[in-house]
Amino acid sequence: MPWKKYIIQKKEGEESPISVESIERREEMLWISNERAKPDAFPPCIKGILSRTPEGRGRHRTAAILASFLGQAGYGRDEARRIWSGAACAEERIFEEWFSRMHCPKCRALQRKGRGYPDPGIADLDLCHPDELCPSFEGPVEYACHLMSEEDRERGSLTPIKTRYFVWILDWSSGKEGAIEISEKEKETLQALLEEKAAGRDMMLVYKKARVRGRLRPCFFLRHQEEPRRQILSDLM
Known part of the structure; x- marks a missing residue:
């Protein structure tokens, strides 16, 4: 998919201050033939x-x-x-x-x-x-199913199989815009942090990748301009 080129790649533990531009929901669709092959x-x-x-x-x-x-x-x-x-x-x-x-x-x-x-x-x-x-x-x-063109796909239908969330951000450390794929729990955690940030002063949102149960997952946390304040891994909530 074309949007994959916008996915931000980070090394484990590398931190970046970010601004969130939007959170986008996408439905992943599965093509299924109307006729049995x-x-x-x-x-x-x-x-x-x-x-x-x-x-x-x-x-x-x-x-x-x-x-x-x-x-x-x-x-x-x-x-x-x-x-x-x-x-x-x-x-x-x-x-x-x-x-x-x-x-x-x-x-x-x-x-x-x-x-x-x-x-x-x-x-x-x-x-x-x-x-x-x-x-x-x-x-x-x-x-x-002899699918050789988009017209051939009209012999089937699309059904949603998975909801995916993408956070579109500005990475202040690189000056680049891009997207981060997150789970629904991570989305809820991020939204809570954004609300907390809006209510506070001199707070920045920081993003990094950290291991949760052996897998690299997005991690967002708030930090004062001078020192760390709070960190949340949504998968541990």
């Missing part, structure tokens, strides 16, 4: 997943890929679960988390060597054997 139209990688031994290496990755593919390729939940159950050896939660809720990975992602679930790379599983049609399509869903 026929099995003989499936791409080689999906046929390979359906024909391989379910208990083999990478079974969680292939289970997720298959569930997401069936969800976008027009299959109803009951029929998709029947197909998935016969070809996957994984927890039912993977089907529920990926069917009609996640985008089926594109070929570029599938052709990477995977690092284990949920990384979708399957180059190490010897399932990607492109045929003469593969170069014409971005991914398995495009192949099976």
Whole structure:
């Protein structure tokens, strides 16, 4: 997506005073075919997943890929679960988390060597054997549903699957404008800090990335011009 080039990249622990220009809500949409793709139209990688031994290496990755593919390729939940159950050896939660809720990975992602679930790379599983049609399509869903133009996508519909929030800021340390993706909890924390800042004097809003439960997450806190005052990690609230 074009807006991704505006995402601000920060090193862990690097602090920057910022001004918030706006908080934007975006709905992530999933394209789903109105008609069920026929099995003989499936791409080689999906046929390979359906024909391989379910208990083999990478079974969680292939289970997720298959569930997401069936969800976008027009299959109803009951029929998709029947197909998935016969070809996957994984927890039912993977089907529920990926069917009609996640985008089926594109070929570029599938052709990477995977690092284990949920990384979708399957180059190490010897399932990607492109045929003469593969170069014409971005991914398995495009192949099976023969999506070659935006007009072709009119044969399906869009459904919202995830709400995402972006904070558009001015980074005073670099003079650059950009966006930071945040969770709903982080949005609520930031809004509370902005209200506190508006009620106080000589306060600045500071942004950095910090580890929360092992993952780098946005961290916002208020600081007096001279000394630190308060820091909040929304995920710890």
